[in-house]
Amino acid sequence: MTVLSGLVGSGAGIVTLAAAWLLSRHLHHVPAASPWLARIATVLMFAGGSAVAVTSLGGWIVTAVATIAGFLGGLHSGVAFAVLTVTALCLLTGVVTDLIWSPGSGMITAAVLPLVLGLTAGGVLHQIYAYVAVPAGQYAAAIASWIGG
Secondary structure (H helix, E strand, O other): OOHHHHHHHHHHHHHHHHHHHHHHHOHHHOOOOHHHHHHHHHHHHHHHHHHHHOOHHHHHHHHHHHHHHHHOOOOOOHHHHHHHHHHHHHHHHHHHHHHHOOOOOOHHHHHHHHHHHHHOOOHHHHHHHHHHHHHHHHHHHHHHHHOOO
């Protein structure tokens, strides 16, 4: 994937995040459908975060986090790995709870979750990331081929 196509894919993810944020800000105008619109906004936030995580912007963010963590022993050292795993589990629980019981309470959590899952080294959390990142990767690849990348 070229740099231009990666940036366009990141832009599509950011536009999706912005659309979900705007939807979440105007949910009070449609009170009857508000819980379902909040769930849709959460799913859009997750999709936008996934698109950002698998493109150039997500790569830059992961590289920056890995560099900073390298000064403290690396992402795969004992304490950092435990903190990353617990953080990913808490974020995942928050997003699932948001979708089922309290729609609209954790949309930003849904946007950050794919980046955190991408940092995990392996196990079930990384497999969840691999399964949800495939559609975002295909979307970014389609954009890349569309612009000739």
